[in-house]
Amino acid sequence: MPDLRLVIFDVDGTLVDSQAEILGAMTHAFGAVGLVTPSRAEVLSIVGLSLPETFAVLCPDLDAATRDELTRQYRASFHDHAVEDLKRRSPLFPGALEALHRLQAQDHTLLAVATGKSKRGLDRLVDQHALQGLFISGQTSDFHPSKPHPSMVLTCLADAEVAPHRAVMVGDTRYDMDMARAAGVATIGVDWGYHAPDTLGADRLINTFAALDAAIDDLIGDPA
Structure with missing residues (x-):
């Protein structure tokens, strides 16, 4: 297994x-x-x-x-x-919801969140976009040092009982990449976010959620 x-x-x-x-x-x-x-x-x-x-x-x-x-x-x-x-003011990016459901449907893939939002802000976002039940761990700024400190990623790993080499961080900023790297986790950068893609230093860079699955498989192995 x-x-x-x-x-x-x-x-x-x-x-x-x-x-x-x-x-x-x-x-x-x-x-x-x-x-x-x-x-x-x-x-x-x-x-x-x-x-x-x-x-x-x-x-x-x-x-x-x-x-x-x-x-x-x-x-x-x-x-x-x-x-x-x-x-309306914070819409999901195209393909995001489909990607989350696609990944969650895989028997051996777990999902988590590590965000600079407050817990209240994350809870509201989950309610806004009907994301309930998708994430095994949701780490926020209320309980951790700010990114790029690795605390949020380390807690996600502990909650999921997954080793660092079997995890990947998906983000749009250098803070995300540095946080993940400090925890020993692979990184996927997205090019539609708020930091210039060439500043991220990610292990892989994607320009659409359709490319996410292959990047994950490449970095931490196929779930099948």
Whole structure:
């Protein structure tokens, strides 16, 4: 009987195109404290980090109290939108849902998530897109150091009882790749996300979810 294998997904920029939601929340947060919102490029460059680390990188000269208020206002901005509005603002990328169901149907493949979102944010996303029951482990920024620390990936491995050499991380940022590599896990980069593909340093790079299965098989072995 083949060993189990684990596919760990990032969320923002990998499974969902959440840039409208992220940019809207940033505009709200910076406006609430009377500051100019950073550019779109600056904001998207830090997608994947936990919120405290995000504002530390974006605003290194601000005092801790102001950065804490930015974090609070960012989170509060999501309360103003209905679930259907959030679904519209953070749609799944084409082929994502089909790929998740295709992989989950394989007897020896498990799925997990490692995201800079909060648990509340991940739970909401799962509800928005009817992803319940797909992931054996869902690790968020509430309980771990920010990416690229390997803590989230290591916890996914422990939850799934899968060895690092039988796991792969799928993500769109260098933070995802560095996090996985620090945990001894192979990496697949997607070229539709928020970091330039040539900066990822992934073991494999794909440009469509249709190419995901073959990349996984190549890196950690066929599940059959």
